[in-house]
Amino acid sequence: MKSIFNKDTDGVGPDGAMRRPQNEGQKTIEKYHPLITIEVGDISVEIVTKSKELIEYLIGKNYQPYNYVDGDSKMHSVRSESYRYDNLLFAPNRDRL
Numbered sequence: 001m002k003s004i005f006n007k008d009t010d011g012v013g014p015d016g017a018m019r020r021p022q023n024e025g026q027k028t029i030e031k032y033h034p035l036i037t038i039e040v041g042d043i044s045v046e047i048v049t050k051s052k053e054l055i056e057y058l059i060g061k062n063y064q065p066y067n068y069v070d071g072d073s074k075m076h077s078v079r080s081e082s083y084r085y086d087n088l089l090f091a092p093n094r095d096r097l
Helices: 024-032 051-060
Strands: 036-040 063-069 072-075 086-092
Touching: 036 051, 051 063
Parallel strands: none
Antiparallel strands: 036 086, 063 072, 063 086
């Protein structure tokens, strides 16, 4: 599977933290609406995008987040507090595309 992130401008930064997709990654999201998975988990580094911001960014791009709970996929609700380690799946909300 091809990454939607440009290694020079998107994705994992030199500090090992995820940044919002921009440039080619953003174009891919808007044109192809791929399924996206992200690993969330907030760390105490100011320059790192918080998990909540990434989730809200993808929701703003008409994606619905899901997580795996008790053996089943459930719609994820954005948390007000920091995120601990988890993986979320984002599926395009076809009704809003």
